[in-house]
Amino acid sequence: MNEHEGAVCSDLIDRGLRLRDLGTERLSWDDLAVIVVQRKPDSAISRSVDPHAWFWTPDRRIAADLLYQVEINNWIQLHGSIPPPTPLYASAADATPVKAKNSLPESELRKRLKANRPTPADAS
Numbered sequence: 640m641n642e643h644e645g646a647v648c649s650d651l652i653d654r655g656l657r658l659r660d661l662g663t664e665r666l667s668w669d670d671l672a673v674i675v676v677q678r679k680p681d682s683a684i685s686r687s688v689d690p691h692a693w694f695w696t697p698d699r700r701i702a703a704d705l706l707y708q709v710e711i712n713n714w715i716q717l718h719g720s721i722p723p724p725t726p727l728y729a730s731a732a733d734a735t736p737v738k739a740k741n742s743l744p745e746s747e748l749r750k751r752l753k754a755n756r757p758t759p760a761d762a763s
Contacts, residue, residue, distance in 0.1 A: 646687035668752040703727040
């Protein structure tokens with residue numbers, strides 16, 4: 640978590656929580672797992688994990704697609720006398736899934752979080 644700790648802290652603060660609340664009734668380990676796994680595309684965690692993909696919201700994809708279609712139309716009308724346009728992003732149909740650097744499957748994240756839970760003996 641060290642690499643994305645600031646982003647996690649930011650998303651927790653947005654919810655009125657702090658990382659120091661982790662392991663208490665205010666913020667359980669399961670709560671943290673839900674916040675991380677079910678994060679919104681524009682959350683600090685999403686921007687930290689994948690700095691490029693979070694930007695492409697559906698409305699921005701539509702605008703980029705429209706711009707690309709206008710550029711294609713211009714290219715066709717100029718009979719290919721200019722280089723063909725390049726799309727601003729890879730379409731979902733063409734894109735191959737890319738695993739974010741250092742990302743973990745949800746099951747592995749939950750396993751690691753459970754392994755780090757303090758035991759009742761640690762509380763005394």
